[in-house]
Amino acid sequence: MPLKPSLLFSVLCVASLSACAQAPSSDAAEGEKGAAQASAAAPAPIETRPGTPEDRARQAIESINPAIQIDAIAAAPLPGFREVVVGGQTVYVSDDGKYLLQGSLFDVEAKRDVSQAGVAEVRRKLIADVPEGDRIVFAPTNPKYTVSVFTDVECGYCRKLHQDIAEYNKRGIAVEYLAFPRMGLNTPDYDLMVSVWCAPDRRKALTDAKEGNRVPPRTCDNPVARQYALGQRVGLTGTPMIITESGVQMPGYMPPDALLAALQQVEAADGG
Incomplete structure (x- = not known):
């Protein structure tokens, strides 16, 4: 049975605190300025070509939590799925956009967690951009x-x-x-x-x-x-x-x- 929307929302809130955290109160000018700075630094939404597995994966994630920031979508090591990096974690969405898997994906032959490579590359790029x-x-x-x-x-x-x-x-x-x-x-x-x-x-x-x-x-x-x-x-x-x-x-x-x-x-x- 598919996960309930409320549960999936919680899953993706954990994956992206910035999308789900409560905004700071508005009674302090410095706090407002900090919130504005953080908001201004938010990246543009990821773009996908209509009708592709990547587009269906993006739509599936956004249907659960429209506020979430998707950092990368790529082919997954698991056939029939796209690998999606959100909030420093990897989730897998079926190419038809119907199913979502969360958790480590372990390559038994290579004896390594293949779900971390995409996340590491996203982290590397984001941190390299810090002046x-x-x-x-x-x-x-x-x-x-x-x-x-x-x-x-x-x-x-x-x-x-x-x-x-x-x-x-x-x-x-x-x-x-x-x-x-x-x-x-x-x-x-x-x-x-x-x-x-x-x-x-x-x-x-x-x-x-x-x-x-x-x-x-x-x-x-x-x-x-x-x-x-x-x-x-x-x-x-x-x-x-x-x-x-x-x-x-x-x-x-x-x-x-x-x-x-x-x-x-x-x-x-x-x-x-």
Whole structure:
């Protein structure tokens, strides 16, 4: 029996928090500005040719949740289905648009999860589009690896990661921070991260914030709301979210040696 619309709506809300999250309240000018920045950064809807399996897949997704942002539609490893990337997750829609499958697709012969390749490529492209000047970078000279880290100034594991930032750098790992105020826009958490990104010395301000030290309140034209929306779009479910240059998501916080080993493994799998 087909899934009920309400259940499928919930499934796709999980896949795309930005499409389903409650909008911030309208009683604070900075929160309104942040919401407007996030909205302005929203991409144009994906286009498909009428009568194609891709078009039927798009229509099927939009019939469940018209607000959802589809990032990619392509042929699936599963015959008779299209692979659709939404909110940092992969779902599969039958070529006639009638059925939707959600979950990992494991290639038994290759012994790998083939549902992650499309998601990783979407993440790679989206994060590559973030201007270097919008990131807060802690990097060694000539880094061997670079990771993008969606961070919050309040979360314990984000602070734990930053305490060892010099150790990551010693292992040849550059850390490029992106903002994700996990309490949402128009919150004290968001305001603090705006103050960090607007500080004359962002690196010092970020370190101060993560150590619980006072950061002078500031406002400016900043990327915090845009990066918050980006985090939702790439499937962030918790901070810190660590993503490799090839778009592979690491399993949450990892100590320096563990992250280095994981990056070496990803490099080997990518043929590096």
